[in-house]
Amino acid sequence: MEYVGQVPAPPLDRFIDDMYCLTGVPRYRRMNVPPMPSAHLFVNLGEPVRVWDSDPSVPPALFTDGWFMGVWTRRFLFEYPTRVRLVGVHFKPWGMSPFVDMPATELRDRWVPVDAVWQRSLDRIRNQVGDITSATETLRVLEEELRSRLAEAFSGGLGLVQHTGGRLAASHGAVSVGALADAAGVSGTHLATQFKSHVGVTPKRVARIYRFARLILSVDALRPVDWSQLAQTAGYFDQAHFGREFKDFTGHTPTEYLALRRRFPAERGFPPDSGPMPLV
Incomplete structure (x- = not known):
């Protein structure tokens, strides 16, 4: 699976750590993702993605389009499809605030469909991306959408x-x-x-x-x-x-985690994010 990432231009870089494209066949289908200091936006351009909360009382979700996730304080589980085409944004912990008109507490430890936050925007993004195969061009489309959504005045x-x-x-x-x-x-x-x-x-x-x-x-x-x-x-x-x-x-446990890291090394060319691990 190919990973292409970039840091957006100012002023978006004040709120976003990086944007990225994932395409291809995943080496590992199911991932166990621990809490990390970021919030997320995912735009799915391929087959459906399944997400589980580590809290067994929360039902899993199947996403065919896109979803926001606020800061997570516990791990969650993520299942890639057999072939991936996904665009993502890693917001700084506070970085989603000027892009969404809803309390951050409503996004904590939750996933919310993009259209519930940005009404009627997902179809526009998907139509603009269309059959674009260039990861750089795909990220440009998303960056323009984010720039248009950035609030002009902050509290x-x-x-x-x-x-x-x-x-x-x-x-x-x-x-x-x-x-x-x-x-x-x-x-x-x-x-x-x-x-x-x-x-x-x-x-x-x-x-x-x-x-x-x-x-x-x-x-x-x-x-x-x-x-x-x-x-x-x-x-x-x-x-x-x-x-x-x-x-x-x-x-x-730390010993179990280290054994998994050695058994399932990170894919070559991926960023140095060693938190997520294959779910076994």
């Missing part, structure tokens, strides 16, 4: 979240919420309220996800792994807490 709350969220990203979640609030000149309660409004979760939860992402992306499966050292570097100073959170976020 002051989004600016606060963008600034403090950037500090969390740069520190991999190591800055305390109290320090963020003090530096911004606001109360911790006000900061939490603005994060819930624009991200869907509190800054403390975002910090946890950044911390976990730093840990999981630092694993080199080709070498011996000192989990205690990795955990401490990432900011986990309680080994029992680290073990519980790792199992909760991945569905595996």
Whole structure:
């Protein structure tokens, strides 16, 4: 399967980490995806895609078109079709806010069809893409749609979240919420309220996800792994807490996860995102 990704031009890069096209036959059909510091937009141009919540009480969904996903605080399961043609957007945790007119809490740990958020836009995107085979041209069409959807004016709350969220990203979640609030000149309660409004979760939860992402992306499966050292570097100073959170976020113990990474290495040419793993 071919992956082509790019960072959009300003001002979209303030809100989006990258956009990408996936095409071809997947090496692994079912993927187990842990929480990562991003929200998502998927536009499906191929066969239907199936998504499961790790919460067994939530029914699975089958998407033939496209869907938004806010920040996830637990893992979810993703099944590719036999042949993939998918366009995706990785928003920064707060990045979806200026593109959608709905509370971020309504997108947290949820998938929502694109047409429920952007009415009658999906057919236009699909018609514009049509039979285009160039990934670069396909991404240009989506980038133009995103640019047209970007709100002209942002609330002051989004600016606060963008600034403090950037500090969390740069520190991999190591800055305390109290320090963020003090530096911004606001109360911790006000900061939490603005994060819930624009991200869907509190800054403390975002910090946890950044911390976990730093840990999981630092694993080199080709070498011996000192989990205690990795955990401490990432900011986990309680080994029992680290073990519980790792199992909760991945569905595996660290030893089990490392064995899977070695058994199912990442596809060549894919980005260095070692979080998702084949579901076995």
